[in-house]
Amino acid sequence: METHPRQAKVTMQDVANYVGVSRTTVSFVLNGGTGNGIPQETRDRVLQAVTELGYRPNAGARALAAKHTKLYGLITEIVIAPYAANIVRGAEEQAAREGKTLLIASTDGSSDSDRRAIETMLEHRVEGLIYATSWHRGVRLPALTAEVPTVLVHCFDEAAQLHSVIPDEAQGGYAATMRLIRAGHDRIGFINLDPAIPAAVGRRSGYVCALEEAGIGLDEKLVINEDGEADQGYRAAAALLDGARPPTAIFCATDRMAMGAYDAIKERGFRIGDDISVVGFDNQEIIANYLRPSLTTVALPFRQMGATGVALLAKLAANRDLAPLQHIVECPLVERTSVRLPVPAS
Amino acid sequence: METHPRQAKVTMQDVANYVGVSRTTVSFVLNGGTGNGIPQETRDRVLQAVTELGYRPNAGARALAAKHTKLYGLITEIVIAPYAANIVRGAEEQAAREGKTLLIASTDGSSDSDRRAIETMLEHRVEGLIYATSWHRGVRLPALTAEVPTVLVHCFDEAAQLHSVIPDEAQGGYAATMRLIRAGHDRIGFINLDPAIPAAVGRRSGYVCALEEAGIGLDEKLVINEDGEADQGYRAAAALLDGARPPTAIFCATDRMAMGAYDAIKERGFRIGDDISVVGFDNQEIIANYLRPSLTTVALPFRQMGATGVALLAKLAANRDLAPLQHIVECPLVERTSVRLPVPAS
DNA sequence: CACATCCACTAACGCGCGTTAGTAACGCGC
DNA sequence: GCGCGTTACTAACGCGCGTTAGTGGATGTG
Structure with a gap:
């Protein structure tokens, strides 16, 4: 079983010769719709030859002639x-x-x-x-x-x-917060990102907006800005939970921070999704799906x-x-x- | 500030006209090394024109002529x-x-x-x-x-x-197991994958080989095959830890299973990296880095x-x-x- | 039978470029 | 003056293809 490594590429002309028509005709059946006056029989013969010879159009040449590359x-x-x-x-x-x-x-x-x-x-x-x-x-x-x-x-x-x-981002932050509110929470911690970046700005505004809509006052003590990593989520969650009036739910601006928050919550003997609710952001499947319990989160589309x-x-x-x-x-x-x-x- | 949307693409010929030489000359200075007899001065003028005109070779046309596309x-x-x-x-x-x-x-x-x-x-x-x-x-x-x-x-x-x-895979499995052995472990659990797939075969053979080299007998009770997901890692680790003679270290064939194993270990009050060692496989940064403690693992290169x-x-x-x-x-x-x-x- | 229409095709140009074969000008030795 | 070698270029072909402007034959029309 011999492969044909250096086999010269078959061109449109080869197909034309094989069928016994001009190259133009081949081009017409390959590209033109039914517009040109080419009878079905010729079409079939050309198509047949194309598969028999293994003809494959040359994208570069085509682009050159047609003036668009797709x-x-x-x-x-x-x-x-x-x-x-x-x-x-x-x-x-x-x-x-x-x-x-x-x-x-x-x-x-x-x-x-x-x-x-x-x-x-x-x-x-x-x-x-x-x-x-x-x-x-x-x-x-x-x-x-x-x-x-x-x-x-x-x-x-x-x-x-x-x-x-x-x-x-704002709608996402709103959806996350509102989900928590509808679950009955009214003290909702928020571990956000560096407030200078668009994601943090948007998610925060969604958070604020949802609270407002629910008539819950914004408590800045419940908002902590971090950099998105798991250990920072851990620290922030710990601070929140050990505070004077701890939240019953936490909205984390990244799933990674939620991952850290999980640890802090579990360490304190709380049960996630029961004693304390958590919502993440990003929907990083690998985290959200496999965290125990699995993480409700907002997906970046x-x-x-x-x-x-x-x-x-x-x-x-x-x-x-x-x-x-x-x-x-x-x-x-x-x-x-x-x-x-x-x-x-x- | 007007952009020039439909500005016709500048071609090699345009550059040639601009400089006042033939297209061939332009081609030579652009592609040919120093071989052709083109004096530095002409080269410079061509190069100058190229940047001034914003000439950019057409990859398709070049490929067509040169017969290779790179x-x-x-x-x-x-x-x-x-x-x-x-x-x-x-x-x-x-x-x-x-x-x-x-x-x-x-x-x-x-x-x-x-x-x-x-x-x-x-x-x-x-x-x-x-x-x-x-x-x-x-x-x-x-x-x-x-x-x-x-x-x-x-x-x-x-x-x-x-x-x-x-x-x-085998060398990876060996490295993971040997790392555990060198840390002083001699009862090493192994949560492997579906034994039909190459990764499982290789990793197991590395595991077995390391044990053998260390003179530790293979105990099949310490080996569990799962499908790689976190919850399966959790179950398998739980089974291992609740068994008659529990291991002091676990080698998980995926980081995701290690993630699950972490939970099982923590639930039982053990401290990872202290009471019980864990090694993963895959080096999925997002897991390995952010798990607490961070996960020693084998990287797929x-x-x-x-x-x-x-x-x-x-x-x-x-x-x-x-x-x-x-x-x-x-x-x-x-x-x-x-x-x-x-x-x-x- | 002359003429117009269609049908089924084809010749030929050019897309932008690499490359080969050549040319024109110049200098040099004798 | 001639031959020869450089130097500095250029004309022209062809890569594979889309497309335009035909061409030659068959069929209908008056």
């Missing part, structure tokens, strides 16, 4: 924070739906690395560019991006020149953001003068078992 | 198991080193999806193909892969026709496997008749704090 570029830090990989997933699915191919490159976030990645994309003549980050923040991209429709995902343009797709980004690219290609917009995607609450059963709606 | 394809299930994303990282880094670009596509693992992904790759005339999986197993790829050098990463060809890069895969591709391109090989990559032990301090080497 390529979208995706630049991401996925590599740093794998859990955001679902952005890629969503983007790929949407691209496939639109008949496009995704060229993916990663960046370490430095503007040098960004520039190189974008450069590569442009050399391949992508028809749209998505830049995705692993955490929600403002970015400033090299000016190169002006050459092609660009959409930011999970980040936004500090210069407000580019479209972006970002999660609705990575997959949908990726898809929205690509869909937006298509719109931009059609109309490049669309004013830059922030497209906000909802963060759904994912119910698991760390919150006590809700009080039946009154 | 593209490698990477097909992966990254999307299903994000934590294996480091394969992509390693592959990208290596590709960059070799001046290649990575075309990435994902598959859901179905042979249909595989075929489509490979087809896309081939249409783009990749010069090599990497197929990476999220867990170590045998795969069978569509015959299409015969058309281009192919390397499997984190999986192997059931037909033994393709090169593969796989982790040294994703990044290195990715890089090795790409490097292998380069070799294959040079010599397509290399006999299919399994390239085994070491799984390093990552020390954290879940094992009690080692007995000083005697």
